[in-house]
Amino acid sequence: MLMAVNYIHSAGIVHRDIKPRNWVYEADGLTVKLIDFGFSVKGYLCGDAGLQGCMGTLGYLAPEVVQCALSSVSDYTSKCDIWSLGIVFLELLTGQPAFHRDPGQCEGYTEEVILREIQEVTQEGIKALLRKAPDSAGPFLSRLLTKDPARRPTAREALDDPYLARARSELLWPPRALPVDTVLNCFRSHYRASKTSRAWMLAVARSPTYLPWEDFCALRDTFKMFDARGLSGTVNLEIFLSVVVAAHVAQEQQPLEEDEASPSVMESMDEGRVRKMWEAVCGEQESLSYCEFLAMLLPPIEEVFQDVDCSPSSSRHTQTGPGPDTVPFFSLEVPRQLERQWNPSMPVSSFLPLLEGRSLGQWTGLLKEVVPIFHQDTKVLAVVRAMNQGHQRWVIVRYDSGRHAFFDYMDINRKLLQMSNTKRDIVSGNNPSDVMLRVISMSVGSLANCSGHSAYFPASDQTPLSEILHRISDRAAKQDAVPVRRVPIVDSFGEVVHVFSCSDFLKLALVFEGPSAVLKSRAAQTFDRRSTILQVSVQNEGALLQALRIMDSEHLTICPATSREFSGDLGGAVASNVVSVSDLKWVVSSGHFEILDQTVSDFIAWRNAAASANLGQILRQQHLSRFNVVSVHSRSSLHMLAQRLLSSKLQRIFLSSDEIARIVGIVSSRDILLEVLDQIL
The missing domain is CATH 1.10.238 (Recoverin; domain 1)
Known part of the structure; x- marks a missing residue:
């Protein structure tokens, strides 16, 4: 209660009607709120003259407020609220109002008696009132009920009273x-x-x-x-x-x-x-x-907005999620030395400020703090919980030998499938739910990159951007080599300052004229896979384990849920929902491993219920409902496709066809890089 009064006083507001009825409880029965500011006033509006006017409720008025009713030259300050609060505290501790008279035959006479008692009260009279209160509260109440407002403490000073020491410590x-x-x-x-x-x-x-x-x-x-x-x-x-x-x-x-x-x-x-x-x-x-x-x-949400420059005057405009016929705009400020031409032979460090939306002079190095690194012995359960809380799709694992590896949900999926397919598990009758319980108790070092989803090959921040792109494209690698989907960028101290991904390439490609022109010249039709899309889809009534197998074998992070009877013979697929490998975080975090034994439709229903109970997911779902399945018409260019990928913050999006009203492809930022790499380099 003192904190509330202190807050309004610090804002220059005097309540002038503090009484028990103007304090209400919240639903938890622990939090009280101060209400009814009908008599309140901004203290600074009165300047140095102080406040005037006898405002408030009989019995809770401060002596100086009562004096204002009798003299036009009297005034008062915010200290009147401290007196009123002291009277309220006394009433709470004793169960009786301090200044009260049963109304007699003349109500006006009763009010006059109470006003006179307040005005003429002495310190001896106050001590008499405090005899009914607990002894430990006496000194505190005596300070609040000091008749001289100049000697009466402010709300902030009262908060430091020894009587409140225990309450203050509980707040820490x-x-x-x-x-x-x-x-x-x-x-x-x-x-x-x-x-x-x-x-x-x-x-x-x-x-x-x-x-x-x-x-x-x-x-x-x-x-x-x-x-x-x-x-x-x-x-x-x-x-x-x-x-x-x-x-x-x-x-x-x-x-x-x-x-x-x-x-x-x-x-x-x-x-x-x-x-x-x-x-x-x-x-x-x-x-x-x-x-x-x-x-x-508030929990971080998937960012679907970009602050963009729409005019030379740099007026900032943003746009919410794109509608069916609109394209999200993506723009970054280009440092002067990079304005003239696209030069991928420059060090990657020259491009890092662009990926944070800053000029080179604004580079702060804060990014290195958000690269999650876990020791090899950390349990998978603990890592997944941290990833779920931080909304991260992958983390870095550090081994005692000094090497590092990436860990993501693809690795959990691979280990789950491997252990479910062993003869020992089949004979013993262990189902996926039993296997998952063993997987999460393993050390993260035993799972890191077991899926072969992305090898860990760091590069110096002085490495040319072209070499980074070649490394990600994996053109020179052997057929059975583990692909590189992201490259850790390390500074001269060996610290990871950024992890360069294919999404970063798209951000840069949309900045410079050369790569942008290449993207605009290529049609999204390139990724039309209508004849094979059903092979990377799962039936709604199929087993969830089948969806996990498809994503593992095809190196995909998402799998559309479809019904063959709706898809017909035209090619493409009619998707009713999507299963993602990152959905395993809900299974691990909740401990409901039995859902792994269910069908896809049962799992999706369970996932929606689990997500709706999570504040962060509620906010993201309400903000991103239109991006549950993002589609781009096949007549669009790769430039539009890149914009949609970046604005949705999704790893992959679906390509749709107008002519058959079906999903005909799944496209990632890496797919776009592989398609245009030769031209942009």
């Missing part, structure tokens, strides 16, 4: 608050979001009923954890740093559980980096309000 680490490393990850995700997404998340934060109640309480308790250091209702940089440092110290003193992933954010906590991250997110803004802080904590 609320049990429902998010871990500090999660908060830092949320800030980084917010930093990378577009202006449109930031505005959308702020709107969600201002509408708490939009969120599941438990999730909202967790976000609010996280704000309380930070606000407990200043109790101002806002969070500034110094308070933010103090909480991060305190959490880091506490974590160093607490050993990790055997199957717990080491949170890389807190292990590498550096005050300078945290300060730089805060400045990148908040700019010149000194502090974050309650709603602004909650907006930072």
Whole structure:
């Protein structure tokens, strides 16, 4: 209650009608809110003259407010709310109102008596009132009920009273608050979001009923954890740093559980980096309000917006998801030394700022903090939970020998299928659900890249971009070699500063005139696979394990769910839904391994129910519902295809045909790279 009064006073607002009826409980029965600001006023509007007018409820008026009713030269300040709050506290502790008289035959006479008692009250009279209160609360209440407003404490000063020490300590680490490393990850995700997404998340934060109640309480308790250091209702940089440092110290003193992933954010906590991250997110803004802080904590959503330059004046416009006949625009600012021509022989470090949407002078190096690296002995379950929380499709595994490897959901799928197909498992009757239980208890080092989905071949940041693209295209590799789908870029210190992928190639290709012209000259019809699309599809009533086998054998991360009777003989496929290899994260995180024994349609129904119970997935689904299946007409160019891939943030999209109204292909950014590589180099 004091925190609420302190917050409005810090905003220059005086309530002037604080009483028990103007405090209400929230649904949890723990949170109280101050209501009814009908008598409130902005204190600064009165200048140095102070407030005038006898406003409030009889029995809770401060002596100086009563004096204003008798003298036109009297005034008062926000300290009147402190007196009223003290009277409310006294009533709560004793169960009786401090100033009360049963109405007699003349109601006006009764009111006059109460007003006179308040005006003429002495410190001895106040001590008499406090005799009914607990002894421990006496000094605290006595301060609040000091008759002289000049000696009466402010709300902020009252919050530091020894009587409230225990309550203050309980605010420091609320049990429902998010871990500090999660908060830092949320800030980084917010930093990378577009202006449109930031505005959308702020709107969600201002509408708490939009969120599941438990999730909202967790976000609010996280704000309380930070606000407990200043109790101002806002969070500034110094308070933010103090909480991060305190959490880091506490974590160093607490050993990790055997199957717990080491949170890389807190292990590498550096005050300078945290300060730089805060400045990148908040700019010149000194502090974050309650709603602004909650907006930072909202789970990251798949970014479908791009802040683009639509005119030479650099006016920023954004566009929501594309409709059937619209094309999302993708644009990045080109540094001056790269404006003239496309030169892939330049070092890849020259292009990295473009991938973060900055000019070279703005390159901050923050990206290295978001490359997740796990030790080889970390359990698969812990890694998947971390990936799910961070919405990552892959991570890097570090071995004691010094080598590294990629780990993604394709590896879990491969190991699941391998162990399900062994003679021992078949004889013992083990089904996929039993096998998955064993898989997640294994070390991540035993699974990393067992699918052969992407080899780990790092390159220096001085490596020419053309060499990086050749490495990803894998043109010179042997037929049985493991493909390279992403290349870790390391700086002179050996630290991974970026992982270059085929999506990064598309971002660069859309910036420069040369590659853009090549993409515009090639038709998406190139990827029409209508005669074979059913071979990489699964029937709705088929076994989920069949979908997992298709994705493993075809090196695909998605598999459309279809019905042959709807597809007909025209070629192509009518897809009713999609199964993704990343759906395994829901199975692992929930522990409902028995769903692996079900049909595709049963699994999809279960997945939707599991996702709807997760706050982050709710937000992403509502924001990205149109991208459940993204289709591009086959008459479109590869340029449009690249734009749709980037704007959807999907690994692959479906190619549709107008003439048969069917899905006729599945296209990835790597497919586009392989198609145009020779021309752009």
